[in-house]
Amino acid sequence: MKCALVTGGSRGIGSAICQKLAEESNYHILINYQSNKEAAEKTLQEVVNKGATGEIIQFNVSNAEEVTTALSNWQEKNPEAIVEVIVNNAGITKDGLFMWMTQDDWSNVVNTSLNGFFNVTNFFIQKMLRNKYGRIVNMASVSGVKGTAGQTNYSAAKGAIVAATKALAQEVAKRNITVNAVAPGFIRTDMTGSLDENELIKLVPVNRFGEAEEVADLVSFLVSKKAGYITGEVININGGIYS
Structure with a gap:
């Protein structure tokens, strides 16, 4: 059984990716979620509706022990399963000006995006090799490549992901493993629901927010066999706001 794991797969871009992979690949989809089981089950239902198989798997990506326990248990129950695809999508924002930022708001955002990438990818990398x-x-x-005021923590976490992507890509390329990053701009999801879309689209050359499905299309291509010669890249998908 060949599998694709999507962290933070229950909602928004993560859910769209799970559904797109269900449509366009032959992978068994592992939908990771932290707390919203209902949303994860809804995504799983969509995956099944599209003719694929999948399951939900709960862990907090930023908690190394939890990640290792959950993935080890899953691997023991599925000894034949091979995870060929990892989409490190889980992330949170705690926006605010740096001068008022708390230690927790810094740590939680960095731990989820950056340590989450380490915890999940490190678990599988030897098997992939x-x-x-x-x-x-x-x-x-876009915050990780351009930097966004009011998001110093998120920009730091995502900027680190960009650098880690480029470094790891060079380490594993000889073994036919690609490592790429996708850098969305304003995408219409729960996460951007509180933003003033009418004001912000003035900044976007294509004059609209992106859709989660558009990001999912890009991810689906990058995890396909077609993208074997693309690695170490950061692909902006932002309507021209920054490139």
Whole structure:
């Protein structure tokens, strides 16, 4: 059984990615969620409706022990399963000006995006190297390449993901494992629901927010066989706001 794991797969871009992979790949979809089981089950239902198989798997990506326990248990129950695709999508924001930022707001955001990438990817990387095949896609952000005021913590976390992507790509390329990052701009999801869309689209050359499905299309391509010669890249998907 060949599998694709999507962290933070229950809602928003993560859910769209799970559904797109269900449509366009032959992978068994592992939908990771932290707390919203109902949303994860809804995504799983969509995956099944599209003719694929999947399951939900609960852990907090920022908690190394929890990640290792959950994934080890899953691997023991599914000894034949091979995770070929990892989409490190889980992330949180705690926006605010740096001068008022608390230690927790800094740590929680960095731990989820950056340590989450380490915890999940590190669990599987040796297996991928042995299998001589893998596709890793890390969710960055326009904030990680341009920097966004009021998001110093998020920009730091996503900027670190960009650098980690480029470094890891060079380490594992000989074993047919690609590592790329996708950097969305303003995408219409729960996460951007509180933003003033009418004001912000003035900044976007294509004059609209992006859709989660558009990001999912890009991720689906990057994890496919077609993208074997693309690695170490950061692909902006932001309507021209920054490139």
